Amino acid sequence: MTADKMTPQKWAFQLTHILNAYAGLDRFPVDVKAVARDFSHQKYPDDPISMVKGAALPNFDGGLYKAPPGKKGWGIVYNNDIESEGRINYTLAHEFGHYLLHRNDYPDGIECGEQDLVRWDSAYGQIEHQANVFAANLLMPLDDYRLQVDAKTKVDLDMIGSCADRYGVSLIAATLRWIEYTENKALIVVSRDGFILWARSSKAAFRAGLFIKTANRPPVAVPQNSLAGGQITSESQRVGVRLPERVWFNEVCEEMVVFSEQYDFAISVLQFDRDLNFYGNNDNLRIL
Structure with missing residues (x-):
């Protein structure tokens, strides 16, 4: 099957099958440098990845x-000013995805900034979205992630942090992967200097009308009474606190937050009661 017919998921599943066959499920984190070199030399000996640095x-x-x-061949290069091993590992997987999916369409190469790696919505750029989908599926296969955190489990950031350590990725990458499959109503909200950069809802939260729109809109302020708005202590930061309605939305929620030095923003995780069943007009929401 040629590169232009392979989806990001199919590439990742193919590699996951190979890795599972050789090392089983106790094989994390994925050694992206070795996998990229070895697989590309076997699959495309005349056009391999010949350098990773x-x-x-x-x-x-x-x-x-x-x-x-x-x-x-090709080279994958990461910014050597990045100190986080998880961020480096995800960057390598992202660029490996570009190699498998896009090198023929971009013969001069591709350069990726911070937002290309942390935003997973397809509207942000189709090829960047595809590279992120590949990286997430390669580094954090859902079958294994579900064994670590059940889809119905209410999480705290220590649980997500343990998964980030297992898969060798950043906390935000691990949180985004969890939000993809959780059956709970949850949001991840990323903010900087008191304003929301972007947000992502779980499927259940989106169906319930719990989402935040930021694209092509004026800046959206972080609620003053939220943890991300400054109402935070060392005890509440990772475990979270229960907030009353009309802080984030018209519903009670639990918020956890961590301030990421590597990306210079705050990451909030909002979790709502499972029996919440909101199907009203979006204008009833606290933030849009």
């Missing part, structure tokens, strides 16, 4: 670069 990339987190004239 860190370098000075002041405006980017990572990139996929064509080898210089006289040499064959």
Whole structure:
């Protein structure tokens, strides 16, 4: 099957099947450097990934670069100013996804900034979305993630942090993966300097009308009485607190928050009662 017919999920599933066959489920975190080199040399011996390294990339987190004239293949380069091993590992998987999916359409290579790696919505850019889908499925297979955190479980950030450690990814990547499959009503909200950058809802939350729109809208302020708005202590930060209605939405919720130095923003996780059944007009929501 050619690259243009393979989806991000199919590439990730193929690699997961190979890794499971050789190492089983106790094989995490994925060694992306080794997998990218070995698989590309076997699959595309005339056009492999021949280099994976860190370098000075002041405006980017990572990139996929064509080898210089006289040499064959591609190089994956990550910003060597990044200190988080989880962020580096996710960047490598993201660029590996670009190699498998997009190198023929972008023969001069692709460079990716911070937002390309942390925003997973397809509207942000189709190829970046595809690379993120590949990276998430390769590094955090859902069958294994569900064994760590059941889809009905109410989480805290220590639980998500344990998964981030298991898969060798950042806390935000692990949280986004969890929000994809949880059956609970939950949101992840990312903010900086008192304003919401973007948010993502679980399927159950979205169906209940619990979502925050930020695209093509004026800046949305973080609620003053929320943890992300400054009402935070060291005890409440990761375990969370129960907030009354009309703080985030017209419903009671639990909020946890962690301030990420590596990305310079706050990550809030909102969880709502399972029996919440909201089907009203979106104008009734606290934030849109």
